[in-house]
Amino acid sequence: MSYFQPEFQATTAAVRVAFGAGARHRVADEIRALGCSRAMVLSTPPQSDTAMAFAEDIGPLAAGVFTRAAMHTPVEVTDEAVRHVAETGADCLVAVGGGSTTGLGKAIAYRTDLPQIVVPTTYAGSEATPILGQTEAGRKTTVSDPKVQPEVILYDAELVRSLPVAMTVTSALNAMAHAAEALYAQNRNPVSTALAIEGLQAFHDALPRVLTDPGDLQARGETLYGAWLCGTVLGQVGMALHHKLCHTLGGSFGLPHAETHAVVLPHATAFNARAVPDLLRPVCDIYGGDNAGLALHRFARKVGAPLALRDLGLAEADLDVAARQATENPYWNPQPVERDAIRALLQAAWAGETPVH
Numbered sequence: 001m002s003y004f005q006p007e008f009q010a011t012t013a014a015v016r017v018a019f020g021a022g023a024r025h026r027v028a029d030e031i032r033a034l035g036c037s038r039a040m041v042l043s044t045p046p047q048s049d050t051a052m053a054f055a056e057d058i059g060p061l062a063a064g065v066f067t068r069a070a071m072h073t074p075v076e077v078t079d080e081a082v083r084h085v086a087e088t089g090a091d092c093l094v095a096v097g098g099g100s101t102t103g104l105g106k107a108i109a110y111r112t113d114l115p116q117i118v119v120p121t122t123y124a125g126s127e128a129t130p131i132l133g134q135t136e137a138g139r140k141t142t143v144s145d146p147k148v149q150p151e152v153i154l155y156d157a158e159l160v161r162s163l164p165v166a167m168t169v170t171s172a173l174n175a176m177a178h179a180a181e182a183l184y185a186q187n188r189n190p191v192s193t194a195l196a197i198e199g200l201q202a203f204h205d206a207l208p209r210v211l212t213d214p215g216d217l218q219a220r221g222e223t224l225y226g227a228w229l230c231g232t233v234l235g236q237v238g239m240a241l242h243h244k245l246c247h248t249l250g251g252s253f254g255l256p257h258a259e260t261h262a263v264v265l266p267h268a269t270a271f272n273a274r275a276v277p278d279l280l281r282p283v284c285d286i287y288g289g290d291n292a293g294l295a296l297h298r299f300a301r302k303v304g305a306p307l308a309l310r311d312l313g314l315a316e317a318d319l320d321v322a323a324r325q326a327t328e329n330p331y332w333n334p335q336p337v338e339r340d341a342i343r344a345l346l347q348a349a350w351a352g353e354t355p356v357h
Contacts, residue, residue, distance in 0.1 A: 003197075008189035011236060013130060016152045017228065021217055023156040024119050027094055028058045030152045034115045038063035040090035042081070042105050044070065047097050047121070054096050054119070063090040066104075071257055072250050073103035073134040081108055090114070095150075098122030098171065099257055106132045106148045116150035121159045123171040123223055124258065125178055125231025128153065133247065140251025149235070155228060157221040165211060168223075169305045172207050173262035175227045176200060177242050178234035180269050180296070184279040184334050185237035195233045197282045202226030204286050207303055240333040241326075242268035245346070248326045255312045262305045263312065263352075266297035267345050270355035275335035293355040308352030319346050 018026065031039050040063050043051035048067035055062040066081050081104060085093075093116045095105035102124065105116045110132055118127040130149035133142045163171070179196035182188060206222035213219070245264050249255045270293020273280050283292035287299050300307060310316065323343040330337040348356050 003190040003193040005188075005190055009187070010189045010191050012191075013146070013149045013235065014151075015128070015149065017155070018153070019155045019221065019224065021156060021158050021221075023154040024054070024159060025057065026154060027054065027117060027119065028061055030117050030154070031058065031061050031092060031094070034092055034117075034151060036092035036115065037061060038089055038091045039094045039117075040085050040088060040092070041065045042069055042093060042095045042101050042108075043067045043097050044100050047101070050121070051096055054094060058094070064088040069097065069101040069104040071100050072140055072254075073100070073107050073132070075107075075134055075136040078104060078107040078111070078134065082111055085112065085114070092117065094119070095127075096121065099124035099126045099174075102127045102150075103133065105150070107134055109150075110143070110145060110148050113147050115152075117152040117154065118150045119154045119156065119159065120224070120227070122163060122167065122258070123160070123175045123227035125175040125227045125234060128228055128231030129235030131235060135251050138252055140247045142247065153228070155221075155224045157217045157224060160220050160224060161215050161217060163214075165214060165304070167258070168210055168214070169207070169303050170258035170262045172203050172223060172226070172303075173265055173300060173305055174258040175230040176203050176296075177246075177261045177265045178230040178239070180265065180280070180283060180292070181239045181242050182233040182237050183282060184272060184276045185240065186332050187237050189237070192233050192236045195229045195236075197286070199226045199229030199233065200283065200286050202229065204299070211303060238332060240331050241272060241335070241337060244331045244333075245322075245326050245342075248322055249309070249314065252325055253314055253318055253322065255309070255314060259306050259312050260309070262300060263307060263309050263349055266293045266300060267349045267355045269293040269296055270357040271341070271345055272333065272335045273357060279334075291357050293357055297355055309346070309350040311352070314350060316350060319343060319350060322346055
């Protein structure tokens with residue numbers, strides 16, 4: 001089946017991507033290929049040992065290590081990291097980790113235009129985009145800029161083999177959300193649609209195998225493939241209601257990023273399936289059923305994903321504020337975004353109920 005459209009525009013970034021077990025050991029070669037010689041290695045505090053191991057592996061090419069990357073990319077952490085980069089004279093960045101570390105690398109690059117090498121350890125997919133989301137004064141904002149796009153991505157299945165099952169699931173659903181929204185994006189194109197469908201198919205096929213055998217490198221590699229496809233889509237087309245809701249819940253209420261995406265995805269998809277069931281039909285073709293949101297809800301339940309915002313720490317009393325913030329400056333969306341409807345969506349997501357459809 002062709003995804004041809006009579007009129008469309010498509011933009012692709014010049015990114016070098018390498019897959020393979022052991023790909024992480026190519027970091028030194030990639031630093032040299034970029035014409036650089038002083039890399040700042042980035043990580044979150046829990047992955048500081050991994051960052052130190054990378055710094056040791058690249059030896060004299062390491063200018064230093066910064067291990068304070070945090071969820072939702074707080075501006076104050078970026079301020080500190082930029083100072084550290086300047087003090088050490090780093091001329092490139094090596095981000096090792098998930099979305100938090102990738103986000104910090106992007107935030108530094110946005111200010112300094114330093115080249116980035118990203119070695120993902122989750123399925124966030126944000127490494128494949130020119131989009132930066134950052135938080136300041138309790139609000140999360142996004143910016144898209146070519147400086148934010150990493151130059152090199154190394155996908156090493158060995159690095160995600162030990163990723164805990166719970167994180168594996170939420171990280172995967174986070175990536176899948178990019179693809180689901182790409183199917184009905186206002187500026188979708190045949191390439192973005194094909195990438196989205198292939199990404200959703202990869203997670204459908206491989207994620208259950210990972211849960212059966214977390215050490216299965218073939219399945220882990222296929223889920224990384226899915227993450228790359230879904231992330232690439234995120235960088236090519238605009239996102240809609242799902243991402244607006246997650247940015248609101250994460251930036252204003254401090255909810256964990258991937259877990260929030262996992263909970264919201266079936267609800268936002270069911271909401272938009274009212275307007276564009278035909279565009280979301282590929283989700284049903286892959287995951288079964290006649291409603292894309294319900295299909296994703298069944299899959300989330302099957303793989304043991306979190307299903308309720310209340311389990312992530314959101315108070316029911318916060319739902320009115322969340323609905324108001326999510327509808328103040330809404331992203332373009334195929335289904336009209338009205339406060340009462342969004343409030344009902346959030347109530348079902350908070351309680352862990354079946355999506356309203």
